[in-house]
Amino acid sequence: THRGGASQGGPGPLLAFVRRGWSNPDGASRASLQYVEYRLVDGRLERATRPMLDGASAGDSRVLLDGIVDAAIGYHHHGAWDHGWPGGAAELPSAVRLEVELQDLGRIEQLFLVTGRTL
Numbered sequence: 001t002h003r004g005g006a007s008q009g010g011p012g013p014l015l016a017f018v019r020r021g022w023s024n025p026d027g028a029s030r031a032s033l034q035y036v037e038y039r040l041v042d043g044r045l046e047r048a049t050r051p052m053l054d055g056a057s058a059g060d061s062r063v064l065l066d067g068i069v070d071a072a073i074g075y076h077h078h079g080a081w082d083h084g085w086p087g088g089a090a091e092l093p094s095a096v097r098l099e100v101e102l103q104d105l106g107r108i109e110q111l112f113l114v115t116g117r118t119l
Contacts, residue, residue, distance in 0.1 A: 013038060014038045014071060014102075015038045015073050015096070016037040016038070017035075017037075018035050018036070018053065020033050021025050033053055034049055034050070034053075035049060037049075040071055042065075043068050043069070044065045044068065045064050045071065045100070047064055048061035048062075049061070052117075065102075067104060071099065071100045072099045073096065073099075075095075076096075076097070077094065082099065093115075094113070094115050095111055095112060096111075097109060097111050
């Protein structure tokens with residue numbers, strides 16, 4: 001969770017996870033899993049990935065959104081929303097909520113279903 005100070009960026013990512021299904025059409029020497037992180041840097045939401053899961057430094061980042069005043073991540077788990085992940089590494093939330101406050105547009109909320117369960 002990141003609350004406040006979004007324009008300065010936080011000590012760590014807003015959200016980080018490992019995903020599978022990373023396309024490899026050229027047969028490059030890498031895993032089919034990919035580390036992905038979303039960070040707030042100077043009022044921008046950036047997405048960065050790592051080419052390897054074993055601690056390689058993040059690759060190039062892409063700016064997804066600019067003009068962010070504040071941002072927060074929420075996790076839906078066991079029927080309730082929480083701003084910190086209360087589950088363990090073997091569990092998944094049923095949904096993830098991204099809330100951003102933009103300089104020009106105000107507050108925007110996006111919900112991402114994770115497990116296919118209803119909320």
